[in-house]
Amino acid sequence: MTTGHPPRGRHTATSWLLVSPWAVILAVFWLYPFAYALGLSFVSYEIFSGSWRWVGFANFAAVLANVEFWQALGHTVIFTVGTVPVTTTLAVLLALALNRRIWGRALFRAGFFAPTLTATVVMALVFLHLYGQGGYLYSLAGWIGLPVPEQGFLLSEKTALVSVMVMDVWISVGYFALLFLAGLQTIPAELVDDALIHGASPWRRFRAITWPYLRPMMLYAVVINLIKSFQIFTEIFVMTQGGPLGATTTAVYHIYVAGFERFNLGYASAAAFVLFAVIAIISLVQFRLFAFGRGVEE
Amino acid sequence: MSDRTRRDTWTSVLLLFLLAGMLFPLVWMVVGSLSPRWDAGWFNPFVQPPVWANYGDLFRVMPFGRYLINSALVALLVTAGNVIFCFPVGYALARRRFAGRSFLFWAAAGVLMVPQYVLIVPMFAFIHQLGWYDTLWAIAIPFLVNPLGILLVRSAVSVVPREVEEAAILDGAGPWRIIYRIVMPICRPALAVLAVQVFWLTWNAFLFPFILTGDKARTLPVALAMFRGYQGVDRPHLFAAAMIATIPVIIVFLFFQRQIVAGITAGAVKR
Numbered sequence: 172m173t174t175g176h177p178p179r180g181r182h183t184a185t186s187w188l189l190v191s192p193w194a195v196i197l198a199v200f201w202l203y204p205f206a207y208a209l210g211l212s213f214v215s216y217e218i219f220s221g222s223w224r225w226v227g228f229a230n231f232a233a234v235l236a237n238v239e240f241w242q243a244l245g246h247t248v249i250f251t252v253g254t255v256p257v258t259t260t261l262a263v264l265l266a267l268a269l270n271r272r273i274w275g276r277a278l279f280r281a282g283f284f285a286p287t288l289t290a291t292v293v294m295a296l297v298f299l300h301l302y303g304q305g306g307y308l309y310s311l312a313g314w315i316g317l318p319v320p321e322q323g324f325l326l327s328e329k330t331a332l333v334s335v336m337v338m339d340v341w342i343s344v345g346y347f348a349l350l351f352l353a354g355l356q357t358i359p360a361e362l363v364d365d366a367l368i369h370g371a372s373p374w375r376r377f378r379a380i381t382w383p384y385l386r387p388m389m390l391y392a393v394v395i396n397l398i399k400s401f402q403i404f405t406e407i408f409v410m411t412q413g414g415p416l417g418a419t420t421t422a423v424y425h426i427y428v429a430g431f432e433r434f435n436l437g438y439a440s441a442a443a444f445v446l447f448a449v450i451a452i453i454s455l456v457q458f459r460l461f462a463f464g465r466g467v468e469e
Numbered sequence: 470m471s472d473r474t475r476r477d478t479w480t481s482v483l484l485l486f487l488l489a490g491m492l493f494p495l496v497w498m499v500v501g502s503l504s505p506r507w508d509a510g511w512f513n514p515f516v517q518p519p520v521w522a523n524y525g526d527l528f529r530v531m532p533f534g535r536y537l538i539n540s541a542l543v544a545l546l547v548t549a550g551n552v553i554f555c556f557p558v559g560y561a562l563a564r565r566r567f568a569g570r571s572f573l574f575w576a577a578a579g580v581l582m583v584p585q586y587v588l589i590v591p592m593f594a595f596i597h598q599l600g601w602y603d604t605l606w607a608i609a610i611p612f613l614v615n616p617l618g619i620l621l622v623r624s625a626v627s628v629v630p631r632e633v634e635e636a637a638i639l640d641g642a643g644p645w646r647i648i649y650r651i652v653m654p655i656c657r658p659a660l661a662v663l664a665v666q667v668f669w670l671t672w673n674a675f676l677f678p679f680i681l682t683g684d685k686a687r688t689l690p691v692a693l694a695m696f697r698g699y700q701g702v703d704r705p706h707l708f709a710a711a712m713i714a715t716i717p718v719i720i721v722f723l724f725f726q727r728q729i730v731a732g733i734t735a736g737a738v739k740r
């Protein structure tokens with residue numbers, strides 16, 4: 172220790188005083204509930220008598236044996252696989268368009284972001300009315316000749332989930348376009364000029380210049396979109412309550428029903444951890460895939 | 470060159486059509502919130518007079534004023550808490566070496582990756598035990614220190630040159646003086662990003678306020694979701710309520726657009 176520095180003991184004490192707000196919140200509102208949830212998943216808990224019994228892995232077995240859980244997980248996968256690639260592709264195209272020399276760029280950027288800015292509950296309520304009988308989207312679909320269910324899009328088993336997916340893309344494209352635009356704006360102008368002078372084709376320019384700058388953003392965007400999609404709840408709660416006939420019951424909605432409507436806390440916690448594991452594995456695989464792709468190209 | 474200019478004009482025109490489509494739901498919300506009660510949705514704002522009373526009704530007939538105040542109080546409290554608390558934490562993680570530092574840092578990164586719903590059941594039980602159910606404490610205190618804010622401050626502090634602090638140490642300044650008088654003012658842009666981001670996320674938050682409040686401490690998004698179930702709430706009033714939940718974030722966005730964009734991209738740049 173050089174002179175002028177405080178003694179080590181006091182140094183550590185000051186450091187801990189500085190980080191104490193986070194240390195307290197972390198311990199009380201994150202680690203404790205997390206441990207509590209983990210504990211709950213191994214017990215059978217009677218909410219009315221407050222009594223509990225150790226059941227080992229029985230809750231996990233119940234989750235894995237429950238057809239409803241797998242259906243809910245299936246809907247979640249359909250939702251994710253159906254929205255993430257579409258949102259990503261449209262967002263990249265939008266970002267490329269916004270990155271060109273166009274008039275009103277600031278206005279466009281703000282405008283496309285507006286649906287993301289608005290609370291999910293608000294957007295879900297508006298779309299609830301757009302999709303219903305006589306709603307504008309319902310009428311529009313009928314007018315251009317699409318087969319429309321007579322009870323409205325959200326009350327038909329065939330169209331309910333797809334309708335929520337369309338809304339999700341609608342809302343989140345602006346957010347991801349903004350992310351990609353930030354990536355595009357880090358491309359040095361000389362690089363683009365150079366390529367233009369050498370007469371590189373648009374596709375070659377995209378591959379050689381744009382893509383390398385876009386890729387780090389792409390990994391981040393796809394991972395957070397995936398995590399977000401696997402957790403879809405608000406839209407489902409507001410628009411369909413998991414119906415009709417369970418057609419839009421997603422994994423988190425299933426967990427919510429188990430915990431807060433059937434008061435099966437052990438089952439709900441176990442299901443939450445199963446889903447957590449699924450998300451963690453998918454995120455890891457993604458990181459691997461992207462890292463692998465990089466190794467091959469370089 | 471002229472070829473390039475022309476193409477960009479077409480891009481603008483295309484974008485304009487796209488934007489009109491994208492914004493249609495929001496425009497319809499504005500128009501719908503001002504339409505008469507019996508209207509089926511084909512309200513023409515240029516022919517019929519707007520019904521401003523829809524907004525007033527919300528506050529007369531329902532405890533909507535309370536929901537609005539709850540939302541505002543929680544958003545302001547959580548925003549202030551994050552600005553005050555995240556700074557020293559982020560500073561200490563960036564600059565000071567002490568036992569437990571890397572654990573606290575990785576915990577912040579880890580918490581961001583843990584899906585919130587894993588915690589809805591135990592949080593509900595715990596908040597009940599504390600006697601905080603249906604109070605503003607329940608939806609404010611756990612969120613006073615956002616891990617995203619810690620990471621934001623940490624990366625802002627780590628680019629401040631160390632010489633700035635060393636000069637102050639030579640002048641005999643203590644650690645607290647250095648943190649609050651010297652480093653914090655330099656990091657003001659990052660704190661603005663943090664404040665705007667937290668306000669926005671808290672104002673729009675649904676899951677935890679929904680789980681942890683009843684009628685008394687209910688916030689606007691939760692109240693809106695509940696309106697859906699009430700038979701008495703018609704579309705104009707519903708949309709008026711949705712407008713009241715939306716206007717504050719639009720205002721914040723108009724003033725702090727740069728900070729919102731920076732907040733969104735902050736997470737990506739670090740990786």
